[in-house]
Amino acid sequence: MEEEKKSLNFLEEIIEEDLRTGKVPSILTRFPPEPNGYLHLGHAKSLCINFGLAQKYGGKTNLRYDDTNPTKEDTEYVDAIKEDINWLGFHWDKELYASDYFDQLYEWAEKMILEGLAYVDDQSQEEISAGRGTVETPGKESPWRNRTPEENLRLFREMRDGKYADGEKVLRAKIDMASPNMMFRDPIMYRIKHASHHRTGDKWCIYPMYDYTHGQCDSIEHITHSICTLEFDVHRPLYDWFIKTLGIYPSHQYEFARLNLTYTLMSKRKLLELVQKGIVSGWDDPRMPTLCGVRRRGYTPEALKMFCDKIGVSKRDQLMDIQLLEWCVRQDLNARSNRYMVVQDPVKLTITNWPEGKVEWFDCPLNPAEPEGASRKVPFTGSLLIEKADFMEDAPKKFFRLKPDGEVRLKYTYIIKCEDVVKDESGNVTELLCTYDPSTRPGGGEWRSVKGTIHWVSEEFARKIVIRDYDRLFTLADMSQVPEDRDYKDFLNPDSLKIVSGYAEPALLEDASGIAVQFERTGYYIKDSDSTPEEPVFNKTVSLKDSYKPE
Ligand code: ATP
Ligand code: MG
Numbered sequence: 001m002e003e004e005k006k007s008l009n010f011l012e013e014i015i016e017e018d019l020r021t022g023k024v025p026s027i028l029t030r031f032p033p034e035p036n037g038y039l040h041l042g043h044a045k046s047l048c049i050n051f052g053l054a055q056k057y058g059g060k061t062n063l064r065y066d067d068t069n070p071t072k073e074d075t076e077y078v079d080a081i082k083e084d085i086n087w088l089g090f091h092w093d094k095e096l097y098a099s100d101y102f103d104q105l106y107e108w109a110e111k112m113i114l115e116g117l118a119y120v121d122d123q124s125q126e127e128i129s130a131g132r133g134t135v136e137t138p139g140k141e142s143p144w145r146n147r148t149p150e151e152n153l154r155l156f157r158e159m160r161d162g163k164y165a166d167g168e169k170v171l172r173a174k175i176d177m178a179s180p181n182m183m184f185r186d187p188i189m190y191r192i193k194h195a196s197h198h199r200t201g202d203k204w205c206i207y208p209m210y211d212y213t214h215g216q217c218d219s220i221e222h223i224t225h226s227i228c229t230l231e232f233d234v235h236r237p238l239y240d241w242f243i244k245t246l247g248i249y250p251s252h253q254y255e256f257a258r259l260n261l262t263y264t265l266m267s268k269r270k271l272l273e274l275v276q277k278g279i280v281s282g283w284d285d286p287r288m289p290t291l292c293g294v295r296r297r298g299y300t301p302e303a304l305k306m307f308c309d310k311i312g313v314s315k316r317d318q319l320m321d322i323q324l325l326e327w328c329v330r331q332d333l334n335a336r337s338n339r340y341m342v343v344q345d346p347v348k349l350t351i352t353n354w355p356e357g358k359v360e361w362f363d364c365p366l367n368p369a370e371p372e373g374a375s376r377k378v379p380f381t382g383s384l385l386i387e388k389a390d391f392m393e394d395a396p397k398k399f400f401r402l403k404p405d406g407e408v409r410l411k412y413t414y415i416i417k418c419e420d421v422v423k424d425e426s427g428n429v430t431e432l433l434c435t436y437d438p439s440t441r442p443g444g445g446e447w448r449s450v451k452g453t454i455h456w457v458s459e460e461f462a463r464k465i466v467i468r469d470y471d472r473l474f475t476l477a478d479m480s481q482v483p484e485d486r487d488y489k490d491f492l493n494p495d496s497l498k499i500v501s502g503y504a505e506p507a508l509l510e511d512a513s514g515i516a517v518q519f520e521r522t523g524y525y526i527k528d529s530d531s532t533p534e535e536p537v538f539n540k541t542v543s544l545k546d547s548y549k550p551e
Contacts, residue, residue, distance in 0.1 A: 001453050003496075008503075009312055010316075011225070012256060014422055015225060018081065018127060024224040026059050026224075027224045028059055028060075028093075029061040029062075029226075029227060030045075030063070030064045030223050031046060031050045032228075033065060033066045033081050034066045034067065034072075034073065035067055035078045036069065036077060037075035037077060037269075038077065038080050038081070038283040038291065040288075040290045040291065041079055041266065041304070042260075042293070043291070044088065044304050045259040045308050046088055046229070046290060048086060048304075048309070051090040051091075053227075060088070061093060061123065061206055062096055062221055063082070063092035063096065064097065065081075065099075066098050066213070067097050067199065068099070070193060070195040071168060071195045074198060080292065081281070086357075087291065087301060088304065091261065092511075096217075097208070097349045098214075098217050101217055101220055102200060104212060105406055109189060110156065111246070114149050115173075116175060118152065118171055118173050118189060119147050119171070120144065120151075120155040121144045121171075123143075124167065127142075127407050128142070128188070128478070131177075132182060134257075134286075135287065146337050150435075155169065156171055159190070159206050160204070167191060167192065170190060171188070172188050173186060174186060176298075177242070179314075186242070187523060188212075189211075190206060190209065191206065191209065192206050192297075193205060193207050194361060204505070208321070211238050211242070214226075215242050215253070216246065219243050219246075219249040219250070222249050223229060223251045225252065226251050226252060227254050227255075228255055228256075229255060229256065229258040230255045230256065230258060230315070233255045236255070240252075253459070255315070256313050256315065257317045259320060260479045261289070261322045261325065262355075263472040263476070263479070265321060266289055266478065272290065274288070274369070279489070280325055280473070286539045287473040289471055289549050294378055297540075298516035298526030298540075299325075299541065300332050300333070302332045304325075304328075306331065307325045310328065319478055321548075322472070323388065326546065326548070326551055329524070329542050329550075330524070330544070330546070333515070333518065336515065337489075337515060337516055337524060338367060338513050339365070339368065339518045340366060340508040340518070340520065341411065341505045341519070342457070342475070343385045343456065344467065344502045344503075345386065345500075346387065347391060347429055347431070348384075349429045350383055350431060351383060351416065352434065353435045353437065354381070354421065356382065358381070358459075359379050359381050359458075360381055361379055361380070362412050363376075364376055364377075364412045376507035378458075379460075379461045379505075380413050380458060381459070381460050381461065383458070384457065384459060385409075385412070385456065385457050385458075386402070386455070389417070390408075390454040391429065395428065397489040403418065404418050408450060408452040409440070409456065411456065412442065413442070413453045414438070416434040416435065416437070416439060417434060417437070417450060417535040418432055418433075456503075457503050457505050462505070463503070463504045463505075463506055464503060464504075465501070465502045465504050465536045465538055466501060466536070466537045467540065468499055468537065468540060469497070469498040470497055471493060471496045472539050474492060474493060478493070502519075509536055511527070516541040518544065521544065522544055523544045526539050534543060
């Protein structure tokens, strides 16, 4: 039987080969967030790759917090990261912390010192940087480079015991100050930082650097495929060097292209600044690219996974179109979300031949794709609200919504005809006087069709809601192209949030689906946690239609 087979991405090819040759018996990946901020859409890609590969090949994934920088890290972030991963529906095997390995890393550092492979350097940060040289010119050896192992061990222990202030000394690997790979020019292994750590408290005042930490953590856990973003490819030789030098389990690092999205920034440092400056309401502001932000916006885990699947895994950096993500959100919600009618910019419409006081309840499907599925009851009365934009007095020929003497169907109900228009002194339309045709009730009488169908709500039964209409946070498509002399905040979209009112059919407020709903003919919206019974608040997830089509 011919099965349609997607070609393998480069990581799948590597893994299949490693499994086939028996290089590894099974695969173990890890997701290594630094708990210094909330996860964003870029992390979702990394999560989909790491957990996705493990799932596909019957392996496992560890969650390992890369918590070596105590001044920036916090348990608030640790908890939020777990919540976001759970929300995406991924399950880690072990929850681990780089700080779990501080003792082991320290022991290995002493071992390297005794073998003459590491030394304590008294130079300042500036001197060390200057001494590194450039890609063209070799670095300069530190005057402290040739201390004896005994002296280095004593000094390193004194560093550990708190004898020195921040920045006074560092421990460096003794490799090669002339190496063409700048990473090998005696990289710093430990720095002094008198700061409390979210897990180890005040036990340590020296903390290991990323390069001295990451590979060893992978190795301790027997991670088979350590997958990270492209900018780490220059670190890979050093990753391998520490593992080889220490003679420990040979984990391997592989790099893929990070996710960049149009009109979006994904640097945690900048996202933190937006939060701290109050430019957004918090990490979970629905305009933020954070997972808690898009969740509050109404994006679903299914849509994010669909998106990650579509963009695939590549080795070349690329700017992805945010419209593809929005398209995925629309695809997912279109299939699943409940429908309701909400009028946002209303004009009153009176049915002049409607029996006074009569209320007729229409049974309307919650999802038209399943006409026999669940339904909601929608009240029809003589006073209705429709969108101002659905009426036009001097309408062009192709305008199929309501116009004087024109007919239109009020969704799910009758065909009505516009008989007269009431205006105020300044000529604004304040009320439309219409008649309805009782024989056009769906499911009864004769079926007659008209070109236009518009949504409506009963004025008497309408529930007023607050709508937060979101747009892109930034105006520049490629946020990596902010000119040198400008700040990324110069490109904030001043209209990224508009607050408007809406008038909703009553069933909307009873919706219990837990996902975004469709406001018919408009878009997808999700009830926000700021809602009160008096003032329900809905966030716009994405508009209903867009000319965008994925390739
Ligand atoms: P930032 O630069 O936003 O602070 P980071 O890379 O420092 O991000 P980490 O917490 O260290 O954030 O990232 C955890 C994992 O997620 C890493 O493996 C990292 O490579 C990956 N990751 C981060 N950003 C992206 C992105 N935009 N696309 C794909 N993967 C990403
Ligand atoms: Mg990082």
